[in-house]
Amino acid sequence: MRNRAFNFIAIVLVGSIISGCNADGNEENSNEQADETITFGMTPWTSTVPPTEIAMLILEDMGYETEVTEADAGAVYTGMSNGDIDVFMDSWLPNQENYLDEYSETIEQVTVSYEDADSGMVVPEYMEDINDVGDIAGNEELFDNQMYSIEEGDPATNSVDMMIEEYDLDIEQVNSSEGAMLAEATRHIENEEPVLFYGWEPHTMFNLLDAKILTNEETPEVFSGSTVLVVAHHELEANTPEAHDMLSNWSIPIEDIEEMIVQIENEDRDAEEVAREWIDNNQDRVDEMMGE
Structure with missing residues (x-):
């Protein structure tokens, strides 16, 4: 189950733990691995949607609960630094390097999603x-x-x-x-x-x-090509190690991201439906992310 919080100013998240009782009355989690909800930050950029939707679906298939909070980039990084947001799938370097430098003690770079994004x-x-x-x-x-x-x-x-x-x-x-x-x-x-x-x-x-x-011959250090990272709150690995492992193995070709954006934005398809279709068509890649 996922919840979507529409808040572009303040980020207020309430985590939930789903539990039940067995026949003997002992309390057990729906997934012993997932002892807290994993919250994703989502910026207004179209490039953020497909990887976020796919990552949430994979984690839900693993038994985790997910939430998504929509906000601008600054609010996403602030929320991640204080633990209100756990994961951001679309961190662009070098443009957003200042945020990673500012919050280096609380935000970690998990893996490279793709490189050479112009x-x-x-x-x-x-x-x-x-x-x-x-x-x-x-x-x-x-x-x-x-x-x-x-x-x-x-x-x-x-x-x-x-x-x-x-x-x-x-x-x-x-x-x-x-x-x-x-x-x-x-x-x-x-x-x-x-x-x-x-x-x-x-x-x-x-x-x-x-x-x-346009090319940029005089100042190539500006807009010289971007590397897109998956980043997370530094306690994600300790709190949800299996989720962190999956995200550490994250890999989706930039061409697939672009094709999914076309389907969502221009063919008016549901983002979750498009993400599920990608998972179904790329099960080998998903298995690799999950270490299988």
């Missing part, structure tokens, strides 16, 4: 003369001096500001939700107009929009 400034493919961020210099008016981006405060937006400063671009970053950003990008691309926005892989935007991530 991100950065994005323009339509039909803008053939704009291929590197440096090509924007002197052409800012093409974009009405604006770049559409995700919610303010996300570490990626700091990298965007750094890029704008490093290239001395006359560009204002316009922050909003992922959905609002993509709505603006889609509107411009459908009209074959110039548009500049933030993008990352895995994401359906590259399946649906004729768009490209």
Whole structure:
């Protein structure tokens, strides 16, 4: 059983332990391994949904109970640092390295989920003369001096500001939700107009929009490719060792994540249904995660 807490400001979680009585009246847990509910943090990013849903289903199959708390990245890391959240499946480095540094005493890096996830400034493919961020210099008016981006405060937006400063671009970053950003990008691309926005892989935007991530020759240390980690509260291993072992063996190809995002976001399929289908079709990989 899982519960979903819709709270983007404060994270308040109540753990529950399911117990019963045997014929002799002795109390026993539904799963002796799982002595507490495992709570997952889920950010508004589409890339977070498939791995979170799959991990919860696997753990539920193992006998654990799961909960999910939806919040922005900062609140997820804060909740994980104080133990209100146990696991986050979508920690992006280097963009979120500051959180891991800040909470290094209470958050551990469990494993790498996937590597070489690209991100950065994005323009339509039909803008053939704009291929590197440096090509924007002197052409800012093409974009009405604006770049559409995700919610303010996300570490990626700091990298965007750094890029704008490093290239001395006359560009204002316009922050909003992922959905609002993509709505603006889609509107411009459908009209074959110039548009500049933030993008990352895995994401359906590259399946649906004729768009490209710009190279970054002058400052390659910014948006140089991301490594995505599974991270957890440092007591997860002690409290639920079998769950920690499974997550330590976590492995899903980035292409599978992207395909599931398409199914959930664009084919309007239920996220849990899509996750269960992936598990059924990849039982060998699931068995490896479970050490079988």
